[in-house]
Amino acid sequence: MLKKIKVTQLCKGMYINDLNCGWLDHPFTLNRFKVDNETAIRRIIAAGVKVVEIDTEKGDDVFIEELKTQQVPFENVLSAALSKKITAQQELGRARVAYAEAGQFITEMMANVKMGQHVELEKVTPVINKMSVSILRNPNALLGLSRIRLMDKYTFEHSVGFSVLMMVFAKSMGLSLTVIKQVGMGGLLHDIGKTLTPSHILNKPGKLTEQEFVVMKKHVVGSRIILEKSQGFSKIAMEIVAQHHEKFDGKGYPLGLKGEQISLYGQMAAIVDVYDALTADRCYHKGSEPSEVLRLMLKWRGSHFNPELVNKFIQSVGIYPVGSLVLLSNDYLAKVVEIDGNMLKPQVELILNSKKRCYVPRKIINLSDHPDIKILTIESHAKWNVQQ
Ligand SMILES: [Fe+2]
Numbered sequence: 001m002l003k004k005i006k007v008t009q010l011c012k013g014m015y016i017n018d019l020n021c022g023w024l025d026h027p028f029t030l031n032r033f034k035v036d037n038e039t040a041i042r043r044i045i046a047a048g049v050k051v052v053e054i055d056t057e058k059g060d061d062v063f064i065e066e067l068k069t070q071q072v073p074f075e076n077v078l079s080a081a082l083s084k085k086i087t088a089q090q091e092l093g094r095a096r097v098a099y100a101e102a103g104q105f106i107t108e109m110m111a112n113v114k115m116g117q118h119v120e121l122e123k124v125t126p127v128i129n130k131m132s133v134s135i136l137r138n139p140n141a142l143l144g145l146s147r148i149r150l151m152d153k154y155t156f157e158h159s160v161g162f163s164v165l166m167m168v169f170a171k172s173m174g175l176s177l178t179v180i181k182q183v184g185m186g187g188l189l190h191d192i193g194k195t196l197t198p199s200h201i202l203n204k205p206g207k208l209t210e211q212e213f214v215v216m217k218k219h220v221v222g223s224r225i226i227l228e229k230s231q232g233f234s235k236i237a238m239e240i241v242a243q244h245h246e247k248f249d250g251k252g253y254p255l256g257l258k259g260e261q262i263s264l265y266g267q268m269a270a271i272v273d274v275y276d277a278l279t280a281d282r283c284y285h286k287g288s289e290p291s292e293v294l295r296l297m298l299k300w301r302g303s304h305f306n307p308e309l310v311n312k313f314i315q316s317v318g319i320y321p322v323g324s325l326v327l328l329s330n331d332y333l334a335k336v337v338e339i340d341g342n343m344l345k346p347q348v349e350l351i352l353n354s355k356k357r358c359y360v361p362r363k364i365i366n367l368s369d370h371p372d373i374k375i376l377t378i379e380s381h382a383k384w385n386v387q388q
Helices: 038-046 074-083 088-114 121-137 139-147 151-172 177-189 192-196 210-230 235-243 264-279 290-299 307-317
Strands: 002-006 015-018 051-055 325-328 332-338 347-353 358-366 375-379
Touching (some): 088 121, 088 139, 088 151, 121 139, 121 151, 139 151, 151 264, 177 235, 192 210, 210 235, 235 264, 264 290, 325 347, 332 358
Antiparallel strands (some): 002 051, 015 051, 325 375, 332 347
8 A cells, every 4th residue: 555654754664655756856776665774764854855655565554653742732742751661662753753853953053043043942942842752751762863873964963962862861860851851952052153163174074183173162152152142041051052072170172171160961961972973973984883982981081071970871871872783692683772771681673693694584672581692792883784
């Protein structure tokens, strides 16, 4: 059966019968194909496609209900979100909508700010509301999505990823919903000052010269001034914007604040900024595996970061963060899809048999239910040629 669906409802396993746009307007060689990875979905969204036609006889059908949250008050959505346990897989469709809307918002906002417009608080609020509800339902869906980057969209993807990580971090620290939303807002807008940075510096492949770095550093003050002009942003959001490049040992910028001179939210932002920047793919280099970045961050405790907060951050993203590739003791290579309680025993999706080097049918298993299966190593996506 042919069915028209919103692009944000697309899932792995669906068969696209029509992309509803000209062949030259999308990045694929064919108009009809089976969606076999998240990156394909993200590329369709990035091409500006809004509605696609799927063939439910050749692929999966829509498994999420049409979003009904738009007209419902936020408080009602929230209490519904907290009333039942939802898996990352069930949350994925809604998380993708929230993620896509946040990406669209920040892209448009950056273009508007470049033209001299202010950031409007009332436009950010619904975007953050939707992301925070998704994180309260199940943080792993948005966390997983924020690991998949389109390399040519670094600045806005970093902003959305940063916002997600800040909210997940705040949630795991037991902070209130009001604070979770404020850190999300600060996170989404923390680099808005980069709209004032010349693009040859912003997108330079490789190390910046000393002079270029001086210019780059100005984005922090730029972000603060833009938000001050916009009015209405909370103290917490402003602290994130103003302090996300400060370091615990006083060697950061722009003010060289030290230790407790940096607010709690500024200290959290410094951790998230480095984690997100080092794990992200850029057009000129591959991002490092999350576990490798966490290892480095443990080394930088006390110099770059507040040591206690680094430990709490690791608890929030997990020792095997969502999206990590792991080799299991039963020879299967698998991807972490959910952390539910035991950080050492996440839920994983089997991908291939490493001995036979062959793909296996898609299956999710909870390692907590399989005490005989252990995680042996964390593997690189590049080594196994597996997409994020
Ligand atoms: Fe920044």
